[in-house]
Amino acid sequence: MKQRLGLAIVLFCLMPALFAQQKAKQNAREDNASFMFTESQLNEDDDAAQSTSALVTSNNDVYLSNVGYLFSPMRFRVRGYDSQYSDMYINGVQFNDAETGRFSYGLIGGLNDATRNKEGIGPFEFNNFTFGAIGGATNINLRASQYAAGSKLTLSGSNRNYILRGMYTYSTGLMNNGWAFTGSLGYRWGNEGNIEGIKYNSFSYFLGAEKVFNERHSLSLATWGTPTERGQQMAATEEAYYLANSHYYNPNWGYQNGEKRNARIVRQFEPSAIASWNFTIDDNKKLVTSAGFKYSNYGKSALGWNGNAADPRPDYYKKLPSSIFDVWESVPTADELQQFNEVTDNWKNNKAYRQLDWDALYFANKQANALGKETLYYVEERHDDQLAFNLSSVFNHQWNEHNSYIAGVAVNTTKGMHYKKMKDLLGGQLYTDVDKFAVRDHGASSSMVQNDLDNPNRRIGEGDKFGYDYNIYVNKQSAWVRYQGNNGGSLNYFASGKIGSTQMFRDGLMRNGRAPLKSLGSSGTAKFLEGGIKAGLNWAINGNHKNDFVRDLKTERIIGGDLTYNFNTPWVMGRLTGYYTRFQNQVEMDAFYNDSEARFTYLSMNGIEKEHWGIEAAATFKLTSELSLTAIGTWSEAKYTNNPDAVLTYESENESNLDRVYAKGMRANGTPLSAYSLALDYNVKGWFFNLTGNYYDRVYIDFSSYRRLGSVLDKNGAGVDANGNPVLHVPGQEKLDGGFMLDASIGKYIRLRNGKSISLNLSLTNILNNTDLRTGGFEQNRDDNYKDGDARVYKFSKNSKYFYAFPFNAFLNIGYRF
Numbered sequence: 040m041k042q043r044l045g046l047a048i049v050l051f052c053l054m055p056a057l058f059a060q061q062k063a064k065q066n067a068r069e070d071n072a073s074f075m076f077t078e079s080q081l082n083e084d085d086d087a088a089q090s091t092s093a094l095v096t097s098n099n100d101v102y103l104s105n106v107g108y109l110f111s112p113m114r115f116r117v118r119g120y121d122s123q124y125s126d127m128y129i130n131g132v133q134f135n136d137a138e139t140g141r142f143s144y145g146l147i148g149g150l151n152d153a154t155r156n157k158e159g160i161g162p163f164e165f166n167n168f169t170f171g172a173i174g175g176a177t178n179i180n181l182r183a184s185q186y187a188a189g190s191k192l193t194l195s196g197s198n199r200n201y202i203l204r205g206m207y208t209y210s211t212g213l214m215n216n217g218w219a220f221t222g223s224l225g226y227r228w229g230n231e232g233n234i235e236g237i238k239y240n241s242f243s244y245f246l247g248a249e250k251v252f253n254e255r256h257s258l259s260l261a262t263w264g265t266p267t268e269r270g271q272q273m274a275a276t277e278e279a280y281y282l283a284n285s286h287y288y289n290p291n292w293g294y295q296n297g298e299k300r301n302a303r304i305v306r307q308f309e310p311s312a313i314a315s316w317n318f319t320i321d322d323n324k325k326l327v328t329s330a331g332f333k334y335s336n337y338g339k340s341a342l343g344w345n346g347n348a349a350d351p352r353p354d355y356y357k358k359l360p361s362s363i364f365d366v367w368e369s370v371p372t373a374d375e376l377q378q379f380n381e382v383t384d385n386w387k388n389n390k391a392y393r394q395l396d397w398d399a400l401y402f403a404n405k406q407a408n409a410l411g412k413e414t415l416y417y418v419e420e421r422h423d424d425q426l427a428f429n430l431s432s433v434f435n436h437q438w439n440e441h442n443s444y445i446a447g448v449a450v451n452t453t454k455g456m457h458y459k460k461m462k463d464l465l466g467g468q469l470y471t472d473v474d475k476f477a478v479r480d481h482g483a484s485s486s487m488v489q490n491d492l493d494n495p496n497r498r499i500g501e502g503d504k505f506g507y508d509y510n511i512y513v514n515k516q517s518a519w520v521r522y523q524g525n526n527g528g529s530l531n532y533f534a535s536g537k538i539g540s541t542q543m544f545r546d547g548l549m550r551n552g553r554a555p556l557k558s559l560g561s562s563g564t565a566k567f568l569e570g571g572i573k574a575g576l577n578w579a580i581n582g583n584h585k586n587d588f589v590r591d592l593k594t595e596r597i598i599g600g601d602l603t604y605n606f607n608t609p610w611v612m613g614r615l616t617g618y619y620t621r622f623q624n625q626v627e628m629d630a631f632y633n634d635s636e637a638r639f640t641y642l643s644m645n646g647i648e649k650e651h652w653g654i655e656a657a658a659t660f661k662l663t664s665e666l667s668l669t670a671i672g673t674w675s676e677a678k679y680t681n682n683p684d685a686v687l688t689y690e691s692e693n694e695s696n697l698d699r700v701y702a703k704g705m706r707a708n709g710t711p712l713s714a715y716s717l718a719l720d721y722n723v724k725g726w727f728f729n730l731t732g733n734y735y736d737r738v739y740i741d742f743s744s745y746r747r748l749g750s751v752l753d754k755n756g757a758g759v760d761a762n763g764n765p766v767l768h769v770p771g772q773e774k775l776d777g778g779f780m781l782d783a784s785i786g787k788y789i790r791l792r793n794g795k796s797i798s799l800n801l802s803l804t805n806i807l808n809n810t811d812l813r814t815g816g817f818e819q820n821r822d823d824n825y826k827d828g829d830a831r832v833y834k835f836s837k838n839s840k841y842f843y844a845f846p847f848n849a850f851l852n853i854g855y856r857f
Contacts, residue, residue: 101613102657103161105671110714112780112804112844113735114814118618119651119677119707124174130181130315131168132331132429137453137513146309148265149225149243152191152208156180163575167435167445170519170537173597181261181313183219183247188212190857197850201229201239213251221247233845234272236292236301241267257317264310271303274816274840278361279354282386283393286810286843290354293395300397302342302418309335328432335425340418340462345475348415351400353393362833404467414467424456442524455511460504472497472505476638476690477553489552508548515541538570596623613658620651629744631820639690642744644683644700651677665723672715677707685748699749701769708741709815729784736777740839741817746770755824773839778812780805798854808847816841
């Protein structure tokens with residue numbers, strides 16, 4: 040029996056807290072909580088960074104190699120870590136977004152065959168491309184010589200986000216003249232899958248060339264892109280889901296001249312390229328240098344409205360039956376009950392009533408045109424474009440058979456371009472670039488209403504920028520080195536260190552009337568220093584035991600460790616791990632419309648502390664030569680351990696208010712903190728069958744930081760303890776019900792003559808059609824009381840918004856290699 044005990048005693052990891060560690064709640068609530076199911080549910084990787092960590096690509100670990108795909112329908116995150124703590128490399132160049140820290144899987148969407156060559160590592164594993172992150176790292180190899188020669192044609196069908204996919208990949212392999220070429224084309228299309236109003240249209244391409252000059256030198260070039268247009272789904276309250284009689288109700292779309300139109304469309308195109316030089320200096324030394332380039336054009340549309348126009352969203356709370364009277368505590372009058380029943384009947388029996396009314400928006404603008412007034416409704420497109428250049432060079436020296444070291448340097452420069460432009464005036468003729476909240480608060484003649492003081496009252500047409508326009512510049516440099524050795528027997532060890540720096544500044548392109556002295560031009564440069572150290576020891580007794588000691592030091596402190604027991608026998612293999620991680624000095628931001636203040640609000644928290652700890656277990660039992668059983672489970676805890684300071688800023692003002700968010704005890708949201716799986720795999724004569732049962736529990740919704748502000752809690756009434764001290768009544772965090780999901784797959788591999796083959800695979804997910812599994816949600820950032828303390832009829836505290844896992848769905852994949 041081969042056993043191994045791994046002990047990571049301490050990890051003290053450091054990264055600059057300059058990007059505000061924007062947690063998922065900002066992404067979820069921003070733009071009224073747009074939500075798109077991950078492509079990992081389509082046996083792909085697009086957007087999977089929002090649900091899984093790069094750790095899941097580790098191929099030598101029963102747990103990590105399974106949980107990413109198995110638990111993806113519930114948006115599972117390994118150990119509850121945010122994806123910004125995992126690094127993604129392509130040919131040794133890091134492609135994480137320098138502004139957010141996250142990797143966008145839309146960058147490689149639809150390029151499954153081209154991106155299959157990858158190496159995944161955990162936070163404490165040896166590798167030859169990076170110092171390593173707390174969430175692990177993945178390196179995709181796009182060198183043309185690494186692809187098998189031949190062609191592959193793939194056709195797929197699904198009832199998920201898209202319904203049809205086609206891919207063709209051709210590789211020459213390494214030819215006698217030293218050249219290798221690879222190309223891949225793909226297309227994904229969907230008119231509508233399980234979610235109404237969701238359309239999908241995506242093309243993908245990849246081209247790679249490599250020249251091996253001799254045994255010492257080779258040069259590789261690769262370029263790719265995935266222009267995509269896709270509709271989005273929005274979360275809704277349980278009341279809206281009930282009235283629509285579906286947990287997959289999507290308020291983002293409506294009828295225009297009898298055709299469905301979605302207001303939330305994402306357009307994304309990130310053409311990228313990499314050049315890599317491999318230099319084998321001698322048998323013991325190797326230098327790999329790569330330069331990467333990316334231009335990202337990312338825009339997402341949203342419906343906007345001006346002046347005193349009514350909110351057009353069909354699920355706006357004032358359009359719901361529960362806004363007519365307090366359904367929780369009061370008895371309605373006869374008139375209220377009649378109105379309640381009428382609205383309920385319309386919601387249930389008139390589909391057009393519960394969707395966007397595009398025709399009404401065009402009609403309202405037509406009337407405004409006739410009166411010479413401002414356009415009331417429009418569609419804007421919010422852009423987060425980016426231009427990035429990355430350089431990486433890694434030197435590997437095998438000193439002797441017992442000692443080696445690796446040293447690397449990396450440079451990144453990024454320009455983020457953030458603005459919005461007018462996409463569609465919906466038939467309107469007049470739109471002026473002013474802030475509607477400031478107009479209400481300060482009057483139309485005030486300079487504070489101007490979004491661009493240097494171009495006051497600028498008339499906006501379709502395609503024009505308006506509202507805001509600024510660039511974020513980020514420059515990063517780092518160097519790292521790792522020594523590893525062994526005594527030729529049972530002892531292996533390593534030590535590594537890293538140092539780096541980051542500089543960033545904002546360049547405003549509009550002089551905003553609410554901040555005329557701070558909005559235009561450079562903000563000045565913020566500088567951050569980062570560094571870290573790691574050390575490890577692997578001690579094997581008869582090849583059976585391991586002992587690791589790891590340390591890492593950075594600005595944002597991440598202290599942790601884990602204890603792992605690995606086992607591998609002829610009939611069972613797996614591991615058992617206990618881990619602990621503590622995050623300190625985090626910063627989180629939230630942006631939302633503040634109904635109590637009737638203006639847009641920015642809320643930032645700093646000095647956040649969190650703890651993540653738990654148990655991971657996985658084992659595969661070989662029952663027979665053809666039948667195996669795999670059991671996987673995790674129980675974890677991930678929560679805030681303090682009440683961080685907060686800064687509150689309003690859109691129509693240039694001053695900020697200090698406060699505190701009572702977040703202690705709140706848990707990580709949008710991921711199961713407990714997940715368990717039992718799977719049977721049967722393989723015989725080229726056929727394979729799989730049946731998997733998964734159970735999920737302890738999913739928490741995202742808490743409202745605004746509703747837990749000290750000022751809000753105090754306004755709503757603080758109690759006193761036995762000693763007369765004030766006690767704030769902090770709302771608890773909602774825990775969603777657990778649930779079971781049954782999945783299955785069947786496949787066949789057929790060998791043909793002359794090296795040709797056919798592969799067939801049918802995956803079935805949620806076979807029992809459990810439509811009550813909530814993957815997460817969020818509390819609305821609105822208070823149950825008005826600013827003066829009077830109670831509202833509609834209770835936001837009882838109307839959180841939720842996401843549901845897909846109902847029964849299937850994915851058929853047919854591949855032909857020739």
